[in-house]
Amino acid sequence: KKIYKIAAIPGDGIGVDITEAAVQALDKLAETNGTFSFEYTTFDWSSSAYLERGWYMPPDWAEQLRKHDAIYFGAVGWPSVPDHISLWQMILPIRQQMNQYVNVRPTRILRGTRAPVSQLQEKPSDLDWIIVRENSEGEYAGQGGTTHGHGPNAIATELAIFTRVGIERIMRFAFETAKSRPRKKLTMVTKSNAQRHGMVLWDTVFNDVAKDYEGVVEHDKMLVDAMTVRMVNKPESMDTIVATNLHADILSDLAAALAGSIGIAPSSNLDPTRENPSMFEPIHGSAPDIAGQGIANPVGAFWSAAEMVRWLGKGDLDGVADQFMEAIENVMGDPKTRTRDMGGSASTTEVTKAVCEEI
Amino acid sequence: KKIYKIAAIPGDGIGVDITEAAVQALDKLAETNGTFSFEYTTFDWSSSAYLERGWYMPPDWAEQLRKHDAIYFGAVGWPSVPDHISLWQMILPIRQQMNQYVNVRPTRILRGTRAPVSQLQEKPSDLDWIIVRENSEGEYAGQGGTTHGHGPNAIATELAIFTRVGIERIMRFAFETAKSRPRKKLTMVTKSNAQRHGMVLWDTVFNDVAKDYEGVVEHDKMLVDAMTVRMVNKPESMDTIVATNLHADILSDLAAALAGSIGIAPSSNLDPTRENPSMFEPIHGSAPDIAGQGIANPVGAFWSAAEMVRWLGKGDLDGVADQFMEAIENVMGDPKTRTRDMGGSASTTEVTKAVCEEI
Numbered sequence: 140k141k142i143y144k145i146a147a148i149p150g151d152g153i154g155v156d157i158t159e160a161a162v163q164a165l166d167k168l169a170e171t172n173g174t175f176s177f178e179y180t181t182f183d184w185s186s187s188a189y190l191e192r193g194w195y196m197p198p199d200w201a202e203q204l205r206k207h208d209a210i211y212f213g214a215v216g217w218p219s220v221p222d223h224i225s226l227w228q229m230i231l232p233i234r235q236q237m238n239q240y241v242n243v244r245p246t247r248i249l250r251g252t253r254a255p256v257s258q259l260q261e262k263p264s265d266l267d268w269i270i271v272r273e274n275s276e277g278e279y280a281g282q283g284g285t286t287h288g289h290g291p292n293a294i295a296t297e298l299a300i301f302t303r304v305g306i307e308r309i310m311r312f313a314f315e316t317a318k319s320r321p322r323k324k325l326t327m328v329t330k331s332n333a334q335r336h337g338m339v340l341w342d343t344v345f346n347d348v349a350k351d352y353e354g355v356v357e358h359d360k361m362l363v364d365a366m367t368v369r370m371v372n373k374p375e376s377m378d379t380i381v382a383t384n385l386h387a388d389i390l391s392d393l394a395a396a397l398a399g400s401i402g403i404a405p406s407s408n409l410d411p412t413r414e415n416p417s418m419f420e421p422i423h424g425s426a427p428d429i430a431g432q433g434i435a436n437p438v439g440a441f442w443s444a445a446e447m448v449r450w451l452g453k454g455d456l457d458g459v460a461d462q463f464m465e466a467i468e469n470v471m472g473d474p475k476t477r478t479r480d481m482g483g484s485a486s487t488t489e490v491t492k493a494v495c496e497e498i
Numbered sequence: 499k500k501i502y503k504i505a506a507i508p509g510d511g512i513g514v515d516i517t518e519a520a521v522q523a524l525d526k527l528a529e530t531n532g533t534f535s536f537e538y539t540t541f542d543w544s545s546s547a548y549l550e551r552g553w554y555m556p557p558d559w560a561e562q563l564r565k566h567d568a569i570y571f572g573a574v575g576w577p578s579v580p581d582h583i584s585l586w587q588m589i590l591p592i593r594q595q596m597n598q599y600v601n602v603r604p605t606r607i608l609r610g611t612r613a614p615v616s617q618l619q620e621k622p623s624d625l626d627w628i629i630v631r632e633n634s635e636g637e638y639a640g641q642g643g644t645t646h647g648h649g650p651n652a653i654a655t656e657l658a659i660f661t662r663v664g665i666e667r668i669m670r671f672a673f674e675t676a677k678s679r680p681r682k683k684l685t686m687v688t689k690s691n692a693q694r695h696g697m698v699l700w701d702t703v704f705n706d707v708a709k710d711y712e713g714v715v716e717h718d719k720m721l722v723d724a725m726t727v728r729m730v731n732k733p734e735s736m737d738t739i740v741a742t743n744l745h746a747d748i749l750s751d752l753a754a755a756l757a758g759s760i761g762i763a764p765s766s767n768l769d770p771t772r773e774n775p776s777m778f779e780p781i782h783g784s785a786p787d788i789a790g791q792g793i794a795n796p797v798g799a800f801w802s803a804a805e806m807v808r809w810l811g812k813g814d815l816d817g818v819a820d821q822f823m824e825a826i827e828n829v830m831g832d833p834k835t836r837t838r839d840m841g842g843s844a845s846t847t848e849v850t851k852a853v854c855e856e857i
């Protein structure tokens with residue numbers, strides 16, 4: 140029996156509830172299947188721990204995480220800690236130091252979801268995207284600073300860094316993803332009209348890599364501003380989408396909103412070399428406004444867990460992951476087991492129980 | 499009789515058609531009113547001129563523009579010239595050197611427009627926003643570069659620069675705008691969780707300026723990614739929005755899409771000191787795909803022209819601008835005088851004629 144070691148970081152707010160829900164569903168899945176199981180190490184790295192002891196992660200955090208096959212992440216961020224502190228002391232260092240240079244964000248309209256756009260209400264299958272987000276550099280390179288403090292002459296900079304190596308690997312991943320999908324179509328997003336250095340390098344590398352997929356993957360380019368218009372008006376015209384760290388961050392939230400709820404959207408932070416554990420997290424945050432009420436939507440957490448199973452199985456557990464997704468969709472198909480954000484009134488526990496039963 | 503000197507730059511593609519339409523409507527407005535008129539200088543600065551002679555604007559362009567009271571801009575950008583060249587040789591230098599540090603983008607659902615989101619189909623008045631875009635610095639500062647050329651080790655950077663002075667003036671403008679509106683509400687957008695230098699300075703300055711409006715303007719903060727979700731799901735929860743150059747670029751396109759068509763959205767590039775002429779342009783581009791077919795939607799151009807009238811009048815022509823908007827909405831209310839993007843089949847000329855008649 141194969142044992143997968145999972146580092147679980149529930150983090151803050153609803154991150155705790157939905158991680159617990161994910162663990163229950165994962166265990167149920169393993170039990171039903173019988174060929175594998177999960178062994179968890181739970182890390183108490185969170186904003187409340189930070190407020191007590193002054194740090195999020197211990198000095199040997201990377202070493203500790205590397206002892207696991209995958210990382211399951213709930214959410215981080217809490218009103219009493221400035222967000223840039225919580226994020227730069229936890230989620231962003233993990234993505235960067237674990238070489239998780241790809242962030243994959245699939246979006247489609249799950250059964251039982253009501254999309255806000257009327258075209259998608261009529262034809263939910265029009266929205267079926269995979270957003271491939273560059274996850275290691277660009278606008279999140281972390282460089283920049285402030286001069287003249289916060290006085291009247293203060294100047295602050297943010298330096299976005301793009302490397303040929305960084306761009307090429309994400310482009311190859313995106314083309315491969317597009318190739319593996321039925322429609323074989325890739326849309327590349329930049330803002331190369333205004334940002335004439337880094338974004339122009341994106342254009343150049345995209346064109347270079349595209350040559351290797353000529354006749355295999357259909358491809359086009361969009362400016363990020365115009366892309367939002369296309370996502371609203373012509374969702375059916377896209378399939379796989381590749382964009383920079385910041386652009387894809389924005390577009391993937393918009394995608395989740397168009398697909399009906401930010402509470403259902405998953406994300407996988409992948410190190411495709413498999414030298415480091417990859418990390419799986421719903422794209423929603425810690426939601427301080429509903430934390431501790433037991434009403435958080437666990438679907439984004441389940442979907443992320445399903446993607447984790449797919450990744451761990453290296454092809455062998457695709458059927459299991461599909462079965463997990465099927466169970467989730469069956470539960471969502473029933474109005475009685477939908478949470479508030481989906482128009483229902485079920486609790487996190489009720490949805491989790493229903494999914495476990497379905498499995 | 500007051501004469502306003504207008505520098506008209508039709509530019510590329512449909513920019514030419516819609517500038518002509520705007521000029522016709524403006525002349526009709528002046529003629530009907532009788533107290534003012536417009537005198538135009540038309541500049542042939544465009545991509546086709548660039549392809550012939552190698553430059554967009556002559557060395558003394560700034561001096562030439564400064565002889566006018568306002569600039570009316572169609573669109574720039576053409577497939578045979580890389581966008582970063584066309585934009586950095588025309589629209590961006592104008593915005594920056596004419597000190598047009600504010601870009602105002604009002605968005606609402608005009609009569610006769612069908613919004614894609616069903617909530618807005620039922621209640622169009624839920625969307626009524628003014629997006630105030632920082633227009634002089636930030637991600638469009640124009641700094642950055644490429645090292646190691648386009649070889650395997652190429653590194654390219656984009657440097658976003660934020661200054662206290664630049665942030666403070668846009669915040670004050672945004673608070674004043676919010677204060678002048680019935681709902682007196684301002685939402686400030688950043689990505690200060692990931693971009694911890696420039697965006698944190700935005701947060702700081704926002705908090706400082708907010709103190710002067712305590713009890714007068716209600717205000718809140720959003721992260722740019724979450725903002726897209728709120729725009730789709732809770733349009734009624736916002737009124738005036740302030741964001742950086744890039745964030746507001748993206749959000750204003752999304753806003754236009756949610757309001758029903760990118761073809762109707764206006765923008766005003768303002769130098770609030772009035773030392774330089776301000777510039778008015780629809781937010782849509784040159785649309786090479788429909789250029790020369792006479793089917794471009796002139797409504798964004800009219801609305802931009804109405805905002806120009808308002809600005810030139812310094813309060814005295816508000817009634818005239820409102821009358822112009824009323825004429826536009828009356829024409830849009832009639833399915834026979836809507837262009838293709840609005841679900842109709844009218845030509846640019848037909849819509850223009852109808853608006854002139856209404857005026």
Ligand SMILES: CC(C)[C@H](C(=O)O)[C@@H](O)C(=O)O
Pocket residue numbers: 226230388422691692723
């Ligand atoms: C929490 C934050 C740093 C993060 C990001 O911007 O990457 C989040 O918005 C996401 O999309 O995963």
Ligand SMILES: CC(C)[C@H](C(=O)O)[C@@H](O)C(=O)O
Pocket residue numbers: 332333364585589747781
């Ligand atoms: C043409 C381009 C440089 C411009 C911008 O990004 O500012 C446009 O998208 C706009 O919104 O006015």
